[in-house]
Amino acid sequence: MCCPIFSGVMFFNRWMSSWARASEDLFTDRNEINSETLSQAIRAAASEEPDADGSVLFGQLQGTVVGLRYYTGVVNQGEMVGLVREPQNPYDRNAVMVANIYGNQVGHIKRELAAAMAYVMDNKLAKVEGVVHYGTKNKFNMPVMLSFWGKEENKNTVVESMLRRGYKLNTGGIKSAEAFLCFQLKNAFDNLFEGLMESKDGEKEAAKSVATPLLLHQKQALSWMCSRENKCTLPPFWEKRGDLYYNTLTHFSAREVPERVRGGILADDMGLGKTLTTIALILTNFHNGKPLPVEMSVSVNNMKQCKFWARVDKYLKTDLLHLLIPCLNDCLLLLSSVNLQDQFEQHVHANVKLNVYLYYGSERNRSKKFLSSQDVVITTYNVLSADFEVSRGSPLHGIHWLRVVLDEGHTIRNPNAQMSKAVLQLKAQRRWILSGTPIQNSVKDLWTLLAFLRLKPFDVREWWNRVIQRPAMQGDRAGLQNLQTLVKCITLRRTKTSEVNGRPLVSLPEKMVCVEQVELNQQEREEYELARNEGRSTIGRYVAEGTVLRNYADVLAILMRLRQHCCHPDLLAKISSDLGAAATPAELRERLVEKLRLVLASGSDEECSVCLDSVCLPVITHCAHVYCRPCIAKVISTQQGTARCPLCRSDIKETELVEVPLEEMEDESSTHAKKWRTSSKVQALMGNLLRLQSEDRSIKCLVVSQFTRFLSILETPLREHGFSFVRLDGTMSQKKRAQVIQDFQSSAANSPSIMLLSLKAGGVGLNLTAASHVFLMDPAWNPATEEQCIDRCHRLGQKRKVVVTKFIVKDSVEENMVRIQRKKQDLVEKAFGSANTDKKTSRIDDIKALLEL
């Protein structure tokens, strides 16, 4: 097995001097480059560090570190040391190297002991950790207390294998974490981000180039962010002792100042203006506390301007740039990236010209020189990781940025994800994470964030695990306390309900939600009842047979048809027939694709039963159940040839998983071809729109549906009545979206007054504050989706009272859906945490309720 940390250190030792020599960058001091190189090397190496979850202490053993006089690494009394296998050592393939926190080698473990440890370490039976309690001044060797940690089931193997080689693990006096501490732990997590909003550093005015006036709490955030970038405060747990810098947790000390973290986590609630504050930071705190020098398009003497630019270019074309990475793991969030650009236009003074480049799309300019000439480069996590995987020559990784800002930073919480690895490799002087939800489930999620911020020594996983994660997970009070301190130092978090000087941070205009009942006309009602009775008898049969889950896709298809009836008859254009009737494989495939599309469009099964999270890369099995491709692939590979569908136990094969072909995602042609007709719901909407228009022509509306084909149908009457409208759905390209949003947000007299919005395109970060009225054409299964959509306009920047109208067809499946929505919300509120104990059963109950069975 190779030994990554070791090679990393070697790399550093060999190249350190040349790095230092080469570093003549005006804006970066030497230490920064050096430690950057080292930590990068170590970080890349340490990414294989296993999780410390559920580790128990097997026992301890006094060992010896030898060969001290050959190495420069020193340790303090009580200091933690790392033990790294060194199988390539020419003298002993069992060698175990001892290194301090900075990766400097201290010595080796004595040969015989190393041989015993090598077996345990190489077979991953235990993780061995060392602490030096005394003898740190010794010349030739020193004692080290070794602790063996691992999974309970490996304990005996480890103890016995060490004993066979004459090393007895001392297992006495080990106290295991008490169960009741779990409760405490949960509390501690919940409170981790509490109390972070106490006033930090007063407030700061934004540079003149910021067009939008900052609110008080935003000025406070700006002040905090500037001071995080400019002040030379030591990172948490470091203190100066004599002429040394000492880490109180690891007991490591160094002569050099520990690299400070220029940045942090801005974890304000959604809607408090994190983006605006960040834009203000970019423009206000460029270098040495000076604002970003940007071109003013006011007419100046030409010559003078040229000279000015020559100077500015010198700043900007070096390698000091901003890289903004908005969240982009599905099409909903794509919008947030475009929106970001929109926000630059909105919040930056019109006279100021800022070069903002959107780095995505196949035509993106990969030239390092070009990218370096921009003031701001915006890209997505996907693009970044795609570039990173393709080759070492990823343009974004070749640039030393002034700032890297991660929007929706919690996307990188999984350290094993390619995206996270790509993000961690970015080179930057200042690093920021914007996130509305910093810790979702556990302390584990924090590691990548701290690693990104380069918070020493926790950017190396081992030290994070030993000092913070494991103690915290095991309910150790000091561990939790340290975690809290750590987070507190680098995070600013305010909630919507936080107060400044006794007043709420933001006051949004009032929001009114009303339900408008729609009555079907006689013909619609007859058609609806026909479909309902048919569906009822089919589902009733499934319930009686106990085969609801096996026929889940069918059930959803029935519900789907009923929901479509409620909106418009033309939505039912395609009716999928029974799977069993498929004659050829091609036909079967076609039907499965159709069902998958129905399931996805219905929005009913947003979660994969394997990961219990939203389905990503959806595939459908031959038994018509939908999963994330990676999840079901894992199930299939672990069950080796005898794989069964987790929901219905039918045989499944990897080769039989079907996904929706990309080009098939939407076909509009069929609907356009038919002669247009109206429906009760369409008329209800049009009545509202016409009334509003007559009351106030400046009012803008969002018309939201889950069915993009319904949006298409709505285009006809809107055109007929002369409304100016735009449309935004998931199928549109980034550029098109940006254009549409810009048009809609414009306050020009001839700007569109209506946006047709597909529910799923209304993702986080999308800003549609120009609208003050929202029409939800059809109920969603998940009320949170609706809320999220409403929040696109009921957010900071909204000047008017927001009115939301939900159309619900009377005596229909829609009414029942609303009932179930409420029930689910109650359930979540009442029994928090135990809500997903029996999801499947509750889903069957839901289906019964929907059809009044």
Added chain:
DNA sequence: ACCGCCGGGTGCC
């Protein structure tokens, strides 16, 4: 490094 180990010098007491 005030140890252990190695190997050459040496050899009654």
Added chain:
DNA sequence: ACCGCCGGGTGCC
């Protein structure tokens, strides 16, 4: 003199 003992050279893995 195929041992023991002495004392100098030496020293991580």
